[in-house]
Amino acid sequence: MIAAGNVAPQYNHETRKTMSNSLTLSAKEVDDKIAAGVPYVIRLMVPSGEEITFTDLIRGEVTVNSSLVDDKVLLKSDGMPTYHLAHIVDDVLMEITHAIRGEEWLPSAPAHILIYRFLGWESSMPQYAHLPLLLKPDGNGKLSKRDGDRLGFPVFPLDWQDPVTGEKSSGYRERGYYPEAFVNMLAFLGWNPGTEQELFTMEELIQHFSFEHVHKAGARFDPEKAKWFNEQYLRMQTPEALANRLRPVVKSKYNLGDDDIKISSDYLVKAVTLLKDRVQFESELIEKGSYLFQAPDVYDEQVLAKKWKPELAGFFNELIENLSSLAEFSSITIDTVIKGTAATSGIKPGEIMQLLRVFVSGQGAGVDLIGMLELFGKNEVVDRLNKALKKVN
């Protein structure tokens, strides 16, 4: 089993007879070489023409003829074991019951079975399960870390920098995926519960998982579905929890004081409630809802070009006045005032609703308008309206 090996293509039961190794050299020659410090490796001597059968929990019985298995290196010339030897020793010492790994290990599994056998450890051999691989969303081949940054989704759980190449890869956590969503999404790539339930907690996953329901073919990764899982978990968060996590972000982004109303629980919870069902990530709360925390400086040009007419100034001034005189500033009273003012001015609500939204938020589309006005409160709304009117006139 000892070979003075360099690069050796196809080192197996056939070719080893033609190589310089402990099988072809005399015992003395071998001893001399070792004594002389000639580097060597120790290989597994695979028998020829033997059927090796093992049970894979996912694929059932797999049979391979040993002649097809090559003489794997077990101990490298530096004395370190290869994975082939190491994982077996580890697993036996740790009393591992199930060896679950990717399908790329399937071809070397027969060699592993042989090692257990030769070591007399067959009775402590774990059960093997070879999981299907994750494939690229586009093109061919298995998913690799490069695909992630190329296509804009993470591949690793956490941000990671290759210590050798210095190459950086973004992680799920840093991209804002909930750990629960990540686990749930991953579990469904290749496995399914056999029911129509898709959202599983870790406890449910542990309870329901079974190898029989693992699909055999590789699964093409779908970034859209991954986002969908996160969206589902975001929906499950309470507005209070989201508000608490949003507070420091809003505070520092807009440089707010500790007692600023915009980071009060009341304001934040209402803002989050308005935003919650429109986003997939917590980071979008502030990206898509920035106008809830800061009055706009720019106003949607397209909407303005299409809807704004100088004649409307009178109406908006009147609206500001009517809103100002409101004793109770609630969605019901706000709604009534807007419709009422429009009616007395002979203006259809359709003409001014979107303008109102743009004046107050800068954007042509967004969260519920009336709810947003109520959230702002009377003074803020009046201020924003005056500011906007000054700008468009």
Place this chain on the structure above:
RNA sequence: GGCCCGUUCGUCUAGGGGUCUAGGACAUCUCCCUUUCACGGAGGAAACACGGGUUCGAUUCCCGUACGGGCUACCA
């Protein structure tokens, strides 16, 4: 190239001889809701790779072909 594993809507998949007119989800399309955009609701389009068997009957079992994936390192 050789060997191993696989193949149901665009994608993830259910289904394991008749109940399949093949189910769900993501994505997509239409409509409703909403004086916005989303969300939500309703509906639509969309698949058993192909060829041989076996069988009264194959998406389901067997074989072949095609295609896909993996392995083929003193890496895991």
